[in-house]
Every structure is written in C-alpha cells, then in structure tokens.
Amino acid sequence: MTVTNAIEVSHLTKKFGDKIAVNDISFNVKQGEVFGLLGPNGAGKTTALRMMTTLLKPNSGQVKIFGHDTIEEGRLARSMFGLTGQYASVDEDISARENLMIFSRLNGLSRVNAKQRTEELLTEFSLVNSADKSLKNFSGGMRRRLDLAVSLITRPALIFLDEPTTGLDPRTRTQMWETIRKLVSHGSTIVLTTQYLDEADQLADRVAVIDHGKLVKIGTPLELKQQVGGINLSFSVTEVQQVKAAVKLVADQLGTTAQILGQRLSTNLASIDQLTPLLIALKQAKIVINSLTVQEPSLDDVFMNLTVGKN
Numbered sequence: 001m002t003v004t005n006a007i008e009v010s011h012l013t014k015k016f017g018d019k020i021a022v023n024d025i026s027f028n029v030k031q032g033e034v035f036g037l038l039g040p041n042g043a044g045k046t047t048a049l050r051m052m053t054t055l056l057k058p059n060s061g062q063v064k065i066f067g068h069d070t071i072e073e074g075r076l077a078r079s080m081f082g083l084t085g086q087y088a089s090v091d092e093d094i095s096a097r098e099n100l101m102i103f104s105r106l107n108g109l110s111r112v113n114a115k116q117r118t119e120e121l122l123t124e125f126s127l128v129n130s131a132d133k134s135l136k137n138f139s140g141g142m143r144r145r146l147d148l149a150v151s152l153i154t155r156p157a158l159i160f161l162d163e164p165t166t167g168l169d170p171r172t173r174t175q176m177w178e179t180i181r182k183l184v185s186h187g188s189t190i191v192l193t194t195q196y197l198d199e200a201d202q203l204a205d206r207v208a209v210i211d212h213g214k215l216v217k218i219g220t221p222l223e224l225k226q227q228v229g230g231i232n233l234s235f236s237v238t239e240v241q242q243v244k245a246a247v248k249l250v251a252d253q254l255g256t257t258a259q260i261l262g263q264r265l266s267t268n269l270a271s272i273d274q275l276t277p278l279l280i281a282l283k284q285a286k287i288v289i290n291s292l293t294v295q296e297p298s299l300d301d302v303f304m305n306l307t308v309g310k311n
C-alpha cells in the first residue's frame with residue numbers, strides 16, 4: 001500500500017487539568033505539502049505540534065507519521081521527522097561547526113560522515129564564514145538557520161517548524177522563507193506553526209485555523225479567503241450626475257448592490273473575470289471613472305472573521 005499522507009491526526013485531544021488545550025482535532029497532511037497551523041495566542045498550536053512530534057502524550061486520539069502510530073511505534077515515528085523549535089536543540093557556548101558535529105554524532109553518523117554532513121549543511125545554510133564563531137555572537141537569523149540545519153542532519157522527509165521566523169527582521173524572514181521553499185522543492189513535507197498570516201499565505205499549501213483548541217477551518221489560503229467574501233472593487237465616478245447610472249449598471253452587470261460614499265462606489269466581484277465586462281459596459285455607457293482599486297481579502301480578514309469576538 002502506498003502511503004500518501006505524511007501525517008494523519010484523528011480526534012486528538014489534550015487536557016491540562018480542567019482546561020482542554022486541544023479539543024478533538026482531525027486532519028491529514030499530504031506528502032510534499034506545506035501545512036500551516038494558524039491561530040491566536042493560546043489557541044493550542046504548540047500543544048498540537050508537541051503531540052504530533054511525540055513530546056507530549058494525548059489524552060485521546062491518534063497521530064500517525066507515514067503510517068506509524070506515534071505511541072505504539074514512537075521510536076520509528078520519531079526517526080521520520082526533524083523538529084525545529086525556538087533553538088531548543090542548539091548549545092550556545094560552542095561554534096556552529098561543533099554543534100553540527102555533536103548532533104550528527106548523536107544522530108548516529110560516523111566521524112567521517114558527521115564531518116561531511118556538517119560541511120554540507122554549513123554551505124547549504126550560508127554559515128561557512130561564521131562556522132567557528134561561538135553562537136553567542138550569532139544573529140537571530142543565523143541561529144534559526146543553524147537550528148534548521150541541525151534538524152536536517154538525517155535528511156528527514158518531514159520537518160516540523162515551530163514559529164520559524166518569530167522575532168526575525170523582515171529581510172531575514174524573507175531569507176528563511178527562501179530556505180523553506182528550497183526544502184519543499186526537494187520534496188520535503190513541512191508542518192509549520194505561525195502567528196504571521198502573511199507567512200502562512202506565502203508558504204502554506206493548506207492552512208488549519210485553530211481557536212480555543214478546536215479546528216475551526218481548513219483549506220488552501222485561497223479557499224479560506226474566498227469564504228470571507230469576494231474581491232472588493234471600488235471606483236469613483238467622475239461626474240456626480242452619473243453616480244445613479246453607475247449603480248444601476250453595476251446591479252445589472254454583477255447582480256450586486258453597490259455601496260455609495262459620495263461619488264465612490266464599492267461592491268464585491270465573485271471573480272476577477274467580471275472586471276473587464278464591467279469596465280467595457282461603463283465605457284459604452286460613457287460613464288467616466290477614476291481611482292479604481294481591486295482588493296482580494298487577506299488571510300488577516302479570514303482570521304478576524306473566524307476568531308474575533310470568540311477570544
């Protein structure tokens with residue numbers, strides 16, 4: 001049987017005392033996809049990730065990694081993924097090269113292989129020039145790159161990234177995104193938690209929105225955005241006496257009621273394909289418009305829509 005799911009999570013639940021941190025969540029992660037876990041602070045993302053990576057035992061439910069149960073076959077399941085947290089695995093007092101050597105040896109590589117893998121990873125993550133500096137002198141971006149490099153020593157097919165760019169400046173974030181994209185292009189499956197909606201939008205093929213321990217929505221960023229509503233179209237009518245005619249034309253063309261603010265009309269498009277016929281119709285009716293904007297909903301809108309008022 002071919003396993004097409006890298007991860008299968010079913011009815012996963014974790015309680016801390018009376019508090020249900022993760023409440024009966026189920027989803028699958030396909031091989032080769034980037035899967036984002038998104039949610040407000042305290043939603044349960046880290047708890048879910050810790051259960052998926054065998055660091056925490058669920059109260060009930062099950063996680064399978066490439067078909068292997070994380071409880072019954074914990075060792076085997078663990079050998080199939082790399083985990084990158086907030087530099088938990090990296091020792092601060094020694095150099096990047098020494099860190100990679102130590103973790104390579106801990107992962108069972110021979111001295112020769114450990115040395116080779118260390119050099120490969122230093123090159124791959126642009127750390128060659130700083131390889132012998134102690135980590136105390138490393139920037140946040142360099143630490144993250146090293147942390148990721150450590151988790152890739154054994155070339156896992158599945159990588160968990162816990163908030164990979166939290167605290168990084170915009171330039172270093174963009175570099176980290178590039179690194180992650182490169183991993184994906186080599187066929188890795190990635191699960192990442194993030195507080196950044198634009199990060200999920202940039203990287204994730206599918207996103208699970210978690211709120212109060214529950215999975216509230218799952219889908220591609222585009223599907224989630226489409227749920228919030230269509231694309232917003234807004235434009236101004238140059239001649240005030242043509243506003244009424246423009247509203248009627250919008251209603252005829254799109255079947256929507258435009259909102260009017262002065263000479264500015266605002267409405268929703270079901271799809272971007274509706275734009276050209278509308279502009280042609282306006283031109284044919286000799287209605288002159290200006291300052292046209294078309295705006296797709298952002299994941300921010302999705303997030304607000306799904307979680308606001310519930311926290």
Ligand SMILES: Nc1ncnc2c1ncn2[C@@H]1O[C@H](COP(=O)(O)OP(=O)(O)OP(=O)(O)O)[C@@H](O)[C@H]1O
Nearest residue numbers: 016019021039040041042043044045046047048195
């Ligand atoms: N060890 C623990 N003991 C008691 N409560 C806990 C423990 N770990 C987490 N919680 C609680 O469970 C809930 C979910 O926490 P979790 O850390 O999974 O959220 P999160 O979505 O990762 O949040 P953040 O984005 O802030 O990291 C929170 O209310 C948290 O206080």
